[in-house]
Amino acid sequence: MLSIIQAAGWPIWPLVLCSVLALAIAIERAVSLRAVKVAPATLLDEAIAVTRNGPPTPEVVEQLEKSSALGEVLAGPLRAWRANPQMSLEDLHAAAEVTGRVVAHRLERYLSALATIASAAPLLGLLGTVIGMIEIFGSQGTGAVAGATNPLQLAHGISVALYNTAFGLIVAIPSLILWRYFRARVDEYLLTLEVAADRFVRHLDALRRR
Numbered sequence: 001m002l003s004i005i006q007a008a009g010w011p012i013w014p015l016v017l018c019s020v021l022a023l024a025i026a027i028e029r030a031v032s033l034r035a036v037k038v039a040p041a042t043l044l045d046e047a048i049a050v051t052r053n054g055p056p057t058p059e060v061v062e063q064l065e066k067s068s069a070l071g072e073v074l075a076g077p078l079r080a081w082r083a084n085p086q087m088s089l090e091d092l093h094a095a096a097e098v099t100g101r102v103v104a105h106r107l108e109r110y111l112s113a114l115a116t117i118a119s120a121a122p123l124l125g126l127l128g129t130v131i132g133m134i135e136i137f138g139s140q141g142t143g144a145v146a147g148a149t150n151p152l153q154l155a156h157g158i159s160v161a162l163y164n165t166a167f168g169l170i171v172a173i174p175s176l177i178l179w180r181y182f183r184a185r186v187d188e189y190l191l192t193l194e195v196a197a198d199r200f201v202r203h204l205d206a207l208r209r210r
Contacts, residue, residue, distance in 0.1 A: 011127060011131050011164055012163065014124050015167050018117045018120065018175075019171045021117060022118075026178045029178075032109075033189070037068055038069045038070065038189050039068065040070065043070050047200060048200065050064075051204065051207065054207070055078070061082065069103045069107065072099060072103055073096060074096075074200050077095040078200075081204050087208070089201065089202070092204055093198075096200075104186075104190055107189060107190065108186055111179060111186065117171065118176035119172075122168045122169060124164075125165040128161070128165070128167075128168070129164045131161075132160060133158065133161050136158060
């Protein structure tokens with residue numbers, strides 16, 4: 001592999017960098033988007049149970065906020081409710097929405113970079129191929145004037161230049177698959193957070209009306 005990279009020339013090094021970045025992003029997102037860190041299955045029911053008798057203590061709210069992304073979304077309207085127990089349903093929804101936007105931005109972090117790598121890698125591979133072909137035919141043209149054209153050398157040079165295109169696709173295809181996977185996963189989490197927040201806000205509003 002190292003010999004292929006060395007033979008492909010300097011245009012392949014941006015692709016190597018892209019592959020390293022894509023791998024790092026994939027690992028980071030796989031760790032950060034685990035269900036236990038985003039939306040634990042029992043957290044909503046636990047938050048509802050804790051608040052049945054009124055606003056919980058600030059320590060409980062802080063613990064809820066730090067538990068997961070869902071906990072952070074639920075803590076937003078809960079803090080607002082503690083500050084003003086008589087606030088309207090619309091205000092509770094607004095508090096949840098503001099917190100949800102912050103959480104959504106964090107869940108989508110680095111996905112645009114991964115999509116950019118998936119789009120740019122084939123172009124970088126094509127650029128390397130074009131540069132390699134220009135250098136090959138340029139050197140062969142010089143050799144032809146001197147009567148030293150070598151078909152084997154030409155064929156080898158073309159194959160080396162095509163390594164750039166192949167490596168670009170090798171980087172782009174997994175990056176695209178990973179981006180689509182993480183994008184779908186984030187969308188699913190966002191829907192879960194939205195539904196949970198709506199249910200929790202209505203629960204708080206029901207408590208407020210008692």
